[in-house]
Amino acid sequence: ETGVTQTPRHLVMGMTNKKSLKCEQHLGHNAMYWYKQSAKKPLELMFVYSLEERVENNSVPSRFSPECPNSSHLFLHLHTLQPEDSALYLCASSQGNLWGEQFFGPGTRLTVL
């Protein structure tokens, strides 16, 4: 596979469930990002990892927990989510200059019941 892949593509979960989103990049990039995309809102940056070290946490609630075991993989662990957390969660990666051109995955459409 090439580019940035995300699994699952769709996820429905209850508020008491625990689930994880997975992102993998095959581009040799050294930075990875989690974004939340809600209708009629700008893309909201959640987390940034550069060289596997977290460099930014944009005041995200603790019910979202990121993990970056290596430069190719990024996870977002979810627990006790709220219905307002329903959104498209996008993973992205970039190379070289942090915040340079970002390559996005297709996203995971999350619905919290």
Place this chain on the structure above:
Amino acid sequence: QQQVKQSPQSLIVQKGGIPIINCAYENTAFDYFPWYQQFPGKGPALLIAIRPDVSEKKEGRFTISFNKSAKQFSLHIMDSQPGDSATYFCAASRGNRDDKIIFGKGTRLHILP
């Protein structure tokens, strides 16, 4: 200061027309202005980008016009096609490790056949 204001929210244009999407920013330190294109079910992808040392950049049918004094930039799509129907996001950043990229809210463009 950190916002990027994008308009219109949605746009319908006849095939062959020239849709124009506008963005405005406040932070004069921004020096990198990309446009991303997002098709349904896909993540955003970089379309074209400009730096403030030029007033216009063309790539194929896509043109960015940049007005540094007005702190505005816009995307023009020449000879628009139904396949251009997508959501377009403008963004801005300092291209600096300490500043993140800021996205506009997006414009949903529909090109009528």
